[in-house]
Amino acid sequence: MVWEGVSMERPLVVELEGVSVRRYTTGQVILDEVDWSVRGGEHWALLGANGAGKTSLLRLVGAVQHPTSGSATVLGHRLGRVDVRELRAMIGHVSSSQRVPEDLPAQAVVLTGATGTVQPLWRKYDEATRERARELLAELDCKDFADRPYKFCSGGQRARLLIARALMPDPGLLLLDEPFNALDLPSREDLVDALARLAVNRPGLTTITVTHHLEELPPTISHALLLREGRMLVSGPVDEVLTGAHLTACFGRAVAVERHHGRWQARSAH
Known part of the structure; x- marks a missing residue:
C-alpha cells in the first residue's frame, strides 16, 4: 500500500533473528539460525519432513518455548522480556491433539475460548460473549450443530469448532498445527473452504498452517516456508517457494508440483 508516495508496510507479527533451539539434555540442534519475518494479513504454510523442526518453530511462535539463542518477537513482544501467559492469550492455537471434554455441546466448546479454559466458566460469559460465540459458529458453518455434544461431531466439524474457539479472544495470529490430520476428503474440503473464507473476511488476521500435504492448502495461502533438518531452506511468496526444485530439496526425493x-x-516425479 502506498500513501502520498510513502510505502506503508503491514506491521510485523513475527520476527525471528538467528533463532536456534537446542535440546538441553543432548545438545541436539532442533532449529538452526532461523531468520523469518511474518507480516499482518499474511497466510503462511510451514512444510518439511517429519523431524524437520516444524513443531518446535510453531511452539516458539506460539510463545510456548524460548529460543536457545537469537531473538524472537511475536506481536511486538520479545520472548524473554514479556509475560508469556499474556502473550499466549493474544495468539490463537489449533491442534487436533487439544483436550476437549467429549460431552460438552459445540457452543460450549467455542465459549471456552473466551476464558482459555478446558471447562466452561459460565459466570464469565456475558451476553456479548455468547453472541460472539454464535457469530463464530455461523462463520465457521457450525451453527446447525451448536447443541451437539463434541463427541458426536465429525473430524471436520471438530476442526472448525476448534478454530472458532481459537478466534473467541480475537487474536492477531492464528496457528494451525496439522488441522487436517485424519480428515476424509469432504471434511478436508469443508475446512479448506472455511479457511479461505476467514482469509477473505478477516484481512487483518495472520495465519501459519503446518501441514504435510500441499493439497490441504487453501488458495488464500500467500507465503510458504520450507524446513529441512532444522534449517530454513527457503521462504517467501508461495508461488516462488512451492516449486518442484525446492520441494525436491526439502523432502529428499524428486517431486513434481502443479497448481x-x-x-x-x-x-513423485518418477
Whole structure:
C-alpha cells in the first residue's frame, strides 16, 4: 500500500533473528539460525519432513518455548522480556491433539475460548460473549450443530469448532498445527473452504498452517516456508517457494508440483 508516495508496510507479527533451539539434555540442534519475518494479513504454510523442526518453530511462535539463542518477537513482544501467559492469550492455537471434554455441546466448546479454559466458566460469559460465540459458529458453518455434544461431531466439524474457539479472544495470529490430520476428503474440503473464507473476511488476521500435504492448502495461502533438518531452506511468496526444485530439496526425493484454480498438488516425479 502506498500513501502520498510513502510505502506503508503491514506491521510485523513475527520476527525471528538467528533463532536456534537446542535440546538441553543432548545438545541436539532442533532449529538452526532461523531468520523469518511474518507480516499482518499474511497466510503462511510451514512444510518439511517429519523431524524437520516444524513443531518446535510453531511452539516458539506460539510463545510456548524460548529460543536457545537469537531473538524472537511475536506481536511486538520479545520472548524473554514479556509475560508469556499474556502473550499466549493474544495468539490463537489449533491442534487436533487439544483436550476437549467429549460431552460438552459445540457452543460450549467455542465459549471456552473466551476464558482459555478446558471447562466452561459460565459466570464469565456475558451476553456479548455468547453472541460472539454464535457469530463464530455461523462463520465457521457450525451453527446447525451448536447443541451437539463434541463427541458426536465429525473430524471436520471438530476442526472448525476448534478454530472458532481459537478466534473467541480475537487474536492477531492464528496457528494451525496439522488441522487436517485424519480428515476424509469432504471434511478436508469443508475446512479448506472455511479457511479461505476467514482469509477473505478477516484481512487483518495472520495465519501459519503446518501441514504435510500441499493439497490441504487453501488458495488464500500467500507465503510458504520450507524446513529441512532444522534449517530454513527457503521462504517467501508461495508461488516462488512451492516449486518442484525446492520441494525436491526439502523432502529428499524428486517431486513434481502443479497448481490448478489456486489449489496445489504434489507427486513423485518418477
